[in-house]
Amino acid sequence: MSSALPKRVDLLRLARERAVLDGEYRLAELPRLSAVCADSGGVVRARIALRRQEGAPAEADLRIQAAPMLVCQRCLEPVAWPLDVHAHWSLVREDRKTGGIEGREPVVVEPGDVSLADLIEDELLLALPLVPAHAPERCPATPVLEAGAEAAAAARRAASPFAVLETLGRGEAET
DSSP states (O other): OOOBOOSEEOHHHHHHTTOEEEEEEEGGGOHHHHHTSSOOOSEEEEEEEEEOOTTSOEEEEEEEEEOOEEEOTTTOOEEEOOEEEEEEEEEEOGGGGGGOOTTSEEEEOOSSOEEHHHHHHHHHHHHSOSSOOOOGGGOTTSOOOOSSHHHHHHHHHHHSTTHHHHHHTTTOOOO
16 A cells, blocks of 8 residues: 655755655645546555756656546536656756756756645646546437438537527427
8 A cells, every 4th residue: 555645845855865755645635636526536646756966957757647537528427537647857946947957847946845745736737638528439418329311410400509590481480
């Protein structure tokens, strides 16, 4: 069983020590992420390898895994959304923002404790879809069309917001 990750850590000190943090947070402990989920059950698993070479900024390699339950925007039912996020950070200080490592996301940190939970939550929020939805073949709200071109055309006409206008010329519209 994994251990709980600390909420706050000194990333720069841990990078000097070439530390590896491996553990998890409960989804409920990440309020911004749990606010967009259908429920706050489940865990977020993370592994962070930190290092620093002499004369270079500190680096962090992350792997974050979670499967939050989001709300499908077609049917409004819960949909599991597995996430497997890989991030590569260059840890830079506020006064040295331009000193990052090419190919790595610059993350501004100061000496002392920073919120590791917030940084991990940021990565997960960036990985979420803008509009979560079941795959069309698995969504209860996806209409099943009958075979044949006529049935498909009728379904398209019925779904059109202008369908009532077609009936006006035929005297079929309700008043």
